[in-house]
Amino acid sequence: MPLLATNDLHYTQKADAVPHEVLLCIQTGATLADPKRFKFETEEFYLKSPSEMRALFADYPDACDNTLQIAERCEVGLNFGGSHLPRFEVPDGHTLESWLREETFRGAAGRYPDPLPAEVRQRLDYELSVISDLGFPGYFLIVADLCRYAREQGIRVGPGRGSAAGSCVSYCLRITDLDPLAYGLMFERFLNPGRREMPDIDMDFDERRRGDMIRYATEKYGDDHVAQIVTFSTIKAKQAIRDSARVLGFPYKLGDDLAKMMPPPVLGKERPLGEAYDLSAELRLAHDNDPDARRVLDTAKGLEGLRRQWGVHAAAVVISRDPLIETVPVMKREADGAIITQYEMNAVAKLGLLKMDFLGLRNLTVLDDTLSHLRARGVDLDLASIPQDDALTFEMLQAGDSDGVFQMESEGMRRLLRQLRPDRFEDIVALIALYRPGPMEQIPRYIEGKHDPSKVTYLHPLLEQITADTYGVMVYQEQIITLLQRVAGYSAGEADTVRKAIGKKIEALMRKEEPRFLAGCQAQGLTAEQARTLWRLIQPFAGYSFNRAHAAGYGLVTWQTAYLKAHYPVEYMAALLTSVKDDKDARPKYLGSCRHMSLVVLPPDVNDSDADFTPAGAGTPEAGEPPPERAIRYGLSAIRNVGEQVVQAIIAARRDKGRFTDFFDFCDKVDAGVLNKRVVESLIKAGAFDSLGQTRKGLLDIHEHHIDDVLARKRAEALGQFSLFSGLADAAEAVSQPRPTIGVEEWDKTTRLAFEKEMLGQYVSDHPLLGLERALAASRDTSLSVLAERADGAVVTVAGILARLVKKFTRKGEPYVVADLEDLDGTAECFFFPQVYKENLGLLAPDAVVVVKARVDARDESPKLIAIDVKPPNLADPGSEPVILKLEARSCDDDKVSRIKRILGSHRGKTPVHLQIRGASSTMVVRLGEQFRVDPRNGLYAELKAEFGPDALLT
Numbered sequence: 001m002p003l004l005a006t007n008d009l010h011y012t013q014k015a016d017a018v019p020h021e022v023l024l025c026i027q028t029g030a031t032l033a034d035p036k037r038f039k040f041e042t043e044e045f046y047l048k049s050p051s052e053m054r055a056l057f058a059d060y061p062d063a064c065d066n067t068l069q070i071a072e073r074c075e076v077g078l079n080f081g082g083s084h085l086p087r088f089e090v091p092d093g094h095t096l097e098s099w100l101r102e103e104t105f106r107g108a109a110g111r112y113p114d115p116l117p118a119e120v121r122q123r124l125d126y127e128l129s130v131i132s133d134l135g136f137p138g139y140f141l142i143v144a145d146l147c148r149y150a151r152e153q154g155i156r157v158g159p160g161r162g163s164a165a166g167s168c169v170s171y172c173l174r175i176t177d178l179d180p181l182a183y184g185l186m187f188e189r190f191l192n193p194g195r196r197e198m199p200d201i202d203m204d205f206d207e208r209r210r211g212d213m214i215r216y217a218t219e220k221y222g223d224d225h226v227a228q229i230v231t232f233s234t235i236k237a238k239q240a241i242r243d244s245a246r247v248l249g250f251p252y253k254l255g256d257d258l259a260k261m262m263p264p265p266v267l268g269k270e271r272p273l274g275e276a277y278d279l280s281a282e283l284r285l286a287h288d289n290d291p292d293a294r295r296v297l298d299t300a301k302g303l304e305g306l307r308r309q310w311g312v313h314a315a316a317v318v319i320s321r322d323p324l325i326e327t328v329p330v331m332k333r334e335a336d337g338a339i340i341t342q343y344e345m346n347a348v349a350k351l352g353l354l355k356m357d358f359l360g361l362r363n364l365t366v367l368d369d370t371l372s373h374l375r376a377r378g379v380d381l382d383l384a385s386i387p388q389d390d391a392l393t394f395e396m397l398q399a400g401d402s403d404g405v406f407q408m409e410s411e412g413m414r415r416l417l418r419q420l421r422p423d424r425f426e427d428i429v430a431l432i433a434l435y436r437p438g439p440m441e442q443i444p445r446y447i448e449g450k451h452d453p454s455k456v457t458y459l460h461p462l463l464e465q466i467t468a469d470t471y472g473v474m475v476y477q478e479q480i481i482t483l484l485q486r487v488a489g490y491s492a493g494e495a496d497t498v499r500k501a502i503g504k505k506i507e508a509l510m511r512k513e514e515p516r517f518l519a520g521c522q523a524q525g526l527t528a529e530q531a532r533t534l535w536r537l538i539q540p541f542a543g544y545s546f547n548r549a550h551a552a553g554y555g556l557v558t559w560q561t562a563y564l565k566a567h568y569p570v571e572y573m574a575a576l577l578t579s580v581k582d583d584k585d586a587r588p589k590y591l592g593s594c595r596h597m598s599l600v601v602l603p604p605d606v607n608d609s610d611a612d613f614t615p616a617g618a619g620t621p622e623a624g625e626p627p628p629e630r631a632i633r634y635g636l637s638a639i640r641n642v643g644e645q646v647v648q649a650i651i652a653a654r655r656d657k658g659r660f661t662d663f664f665d666f667c668d669k670v671d672a673g674v675l676n677k678r679v680v681e682s683l684i685k686a687g688a689f690d691s692l693g694q695t696r697k698g699l700l701d702i703h704e705h706h707i708d709d710v711l712a713r714k715r716a717e718a719l720g721q722f723s724l725f726s727g728l729a730d731a732a733e734a735v736s737q738p739r740p741t742i743g744v745e746e747w748d749k750t751t752r753l754a755f756e757k758e759m760l761g762q763y764v765s766d767h768p769l770l771g772l773e774r775a776l777a778a779s780r781d782t783s784l785s786v787l788a789e790r791a792d793g794a795v796v797t798v799a800g801i802l803a804r805l806v807k808k809f810t811r812k813g814e815p816y817v818v819a820d821l822e823d824l825d826g827t828a829e830c831f832f833f834p835q836v837y838k839e840n841l842g843l844l845a846p847d848a849v850v851v852v853k854a855r856v857d858a859r860d861e862s863p864k865l866i867a868i869d870v871k872p873p874n875l876a877d878p879g880s881e882p883v884i885l886k887l888e889a890r891s892c893d894d895d896k897v898s899r900i901k902r903i904l905g906s907h908r909g910k911t912p913v914h915l916q917i918r919g920a921s922s923t924m925v926v927r928l929g930e931q932f933r934v935d936p937r938n939g940l941y942a943e944l945k946a947e948f949g950p951d952a953l954l955t
Contacts, residue, residue: 004063004067004070005060005063005066007047008045009046011045012047013047014043016046016302017040017043017045018299019302019306022244022299022303023303024037024039026303078351080350080352083135083198083352084320084351085138085139087138097137099137100131101128103141103173104128107174111179123180123181123187124169124172126187127169128169130187131191134191139354140169140170140175143201143203144175146203148174153209153212156205156206156364157205158359158361158364158553159176159178159553159557160176160552161357161359162202162547163550164176164190164549165183165185166186166478166549170201177556183552184548185548185549186481188481188492189478194493194496203356204359207360207364214228223339224324225321225323225324226317226318227317227330227341228316228340229312229318229344230340231310231311231344232309234306235303235307237273238262238270238859240301241255241259241262241297242256243300244296245258247299248295258297260792260793263276263279263280273297283297312338314359314360316348316356316358317357317358327351328341328348328351328353362579365575366404366572366579367560367564369612370571371383372575373575379568386559389425393562394422395566396566397422401596401597402562403593404561404572406561407432407555408558408562411789411942412435412789416431416447417431418903418943419447420450428558429548430446430475432546433547434446436546439544439546445473446473453471459472459474467479476546476551477496477499479545480502481496483538484498484499484517487524498513499545505543514535518531518535569599570615570616573590573613574613574615576590577590578612578635581613581638588761588822589785591764592825595770598630599632601631601633602632603634604686604688606650606689607659607691609688610633610651611635611636612635613633613635613638615632616632635647636688639682639683639759640759641679641759646673649673653671660692667706672711677704694742697743697746698742701742702743750768752765753765757803762822768801769800769801769824770824772873772875776851778936778941779851780942781941781942781945782796782798783825783942784798784800784828785825787856788862791856792856792858793856793858795855796854796856797854797950798865799851799873800850801821801849802819802822803819803820803821804820805818805845815834816832816833817844818830818831821850828864829865830854830865831867843870849875850871851870851871852865852870853870883914883936883940883941883953884915884953885913885953887916889919889920901932903944904928904934908933909935909936912927913927913928941953
């Protein structure tokens, strides 16, 4: 090897040296002012030009020539647009095309009546011809094989996600479970001759079994042919600003203030700094007039867009015909040995590799566990056969009772359910499609059209047939495609291309297609002016319309979860709680939902609990406990310090030796491994021995001494040192160590609940806030369970009990408090900084019930609260006092009156409603009639404040 010239390379341009230095500080937690920080001594670690390299190695000119010679010997070519589909073996005598056809029609015989309807045969023939012409028969067979394996292994598969649900071939192969003919879904939205790219069939599986599916693919195609796909997180503008301020040594407040000057995100995406200056005058002025701000923002500009770290895509898997290393670089994750590509998913797809989404969906796990609970009580339910016009399910949804219902849980969606009052499956599908930024503006039109057909209007008479089912609102991409076909004479494939061009505002293609559209419309009898008007009108709809196939597929999961919750609430909520047993934010929310549904969650019990949440067993309930059919039993594995092995040992001892009669019997029957003092203490504090009739305090006082005795005896027995009477059961009992006396005194309620919360993460057998629900609901506008739906910086009013107060000090030595604020549905960390702490010192105490006005800090995964004001709640029963809504006389138009009626009508109850109407010179109070009485719970106050402003209620 001759002498070579190289340059250590860490960034591309010389100007990147400063951002690189800042990035190193971010990585190491240092500041630029720190003399001991990790740093590069020069700014020369960039990609130098040939002339710079020759100048650098002027004394060794041959070294540069040698490097160039090696470079010229290297040849790297990336083959884009090819296909590396894995080989799928078919029976002898078949091709991929013929085997796909045979499998499709075999599946059709099980999906459709015999003989096969002509419409179905025609659709299948058409789809199969397109699939074959595009060269994708192998792709469909691979996906169908994966779905077949999942079902054979008892792994629940979702009904369909994305546009693949529009394929009748997919339905017959049992890749999807929606009949596209019955639901009016289009194949061309998924695949058509004009779309030459690889189809994209995403699959949802029970989240616990996603790893099993990856293992199956690995075993079938080879471990060097299958990998997961890397993702790269980049530094966004707000984070770049905050990081830059810290690294430059400025106070946190400067970076935080600048970040808050950024314009609001669009569709959840932050604006880049370059756009932000044009949109935020405040940010622009700070940059122009404040030297410190300018330095922070200029540094942030260099960081923005840089890759911060790598991760693994939550769903994407790549499968290749040849070993992956021949096409794409890979790496092995040290933690578990997983093979991961070093190209992200778009690059993988461009190389012609088969990219598939194996998404683990928690809701499928919940469905599967619910059905298991039902089978345990002799109910064998087939989700494919449940009716889609069930009155009880619609009644539940119309009330906004949608906690735990797929896609329907957000506060905004619950409000829409109460306003829309859905009574057909199509309404569910439409809500999923419309509840997104952009199309949300059309929701009032949809609701108005549903409740008053006389208000339905159409952009053009030709649109009536296409949008009649959605009350004149263009909701779905398929409606745009149909319009282009019927009005302008496009084929379905051409129409999808034009729909995409309009939606993505591809100007060149739009200019090309406009004359053809106008000519096609005129050929159908429209005037030139009508054609131009229609072209202009459909453009915004093409931009926000949604894939109906995806909405229908997820709508089916929505309906299944809602149906099970409505008809089998105990089994469903037990499965739902199990699915979030390790989620400290979601678990309290669903325990609160159980309370609202009059379902009692019983504490864990050594005799009745399994590892997870389960419906309480049949039999006679304990004194004070609810009937078993309305109760859920807490799982033992959710107790702190109690591991899975201990739980299985307890269950095994109960199964093999019989139920435990008391604490001493428990210690005798379980394996010695269970009798860890810390484990038993946790079981006692959690209430797991309550049903044995012994007090928690009494057991805690004697458990250590008794466990020592039992373990000594068990060790002796294991060594063969039996007592003289060991063969005689009665005699053995007679000579056993005397049992300690268990005291009858119990802890007070506060201590008992504190220990219970310590072990379980929340209160279960009781709650300090029970009985105060209405008073707290009247004092707040936001439940802690929905804080994640609030924007960063939003001001909210919350109410709850203070727990885990920690006193801290600022750099100036000023005291402040960090506390967990907890209501019946959730918990949030709340900061009471020095000024607020000083003003409310008497209210900020452990277990104090308070109302807090606060600003939401949503920068982290779990939102936090920055307190602005604190006050005690008014604990008078709000049910006995009227709800008073304040209105300005000049604003009381028909629209506002109808909105008031709609909200009150969706919260019917027994509490009277008064309107306080203020005019220019006087105020009058109107007492509404009996038909407008309301139930203040379930979000009435929040909904009124959201609709009419935070000061709309007189409290």
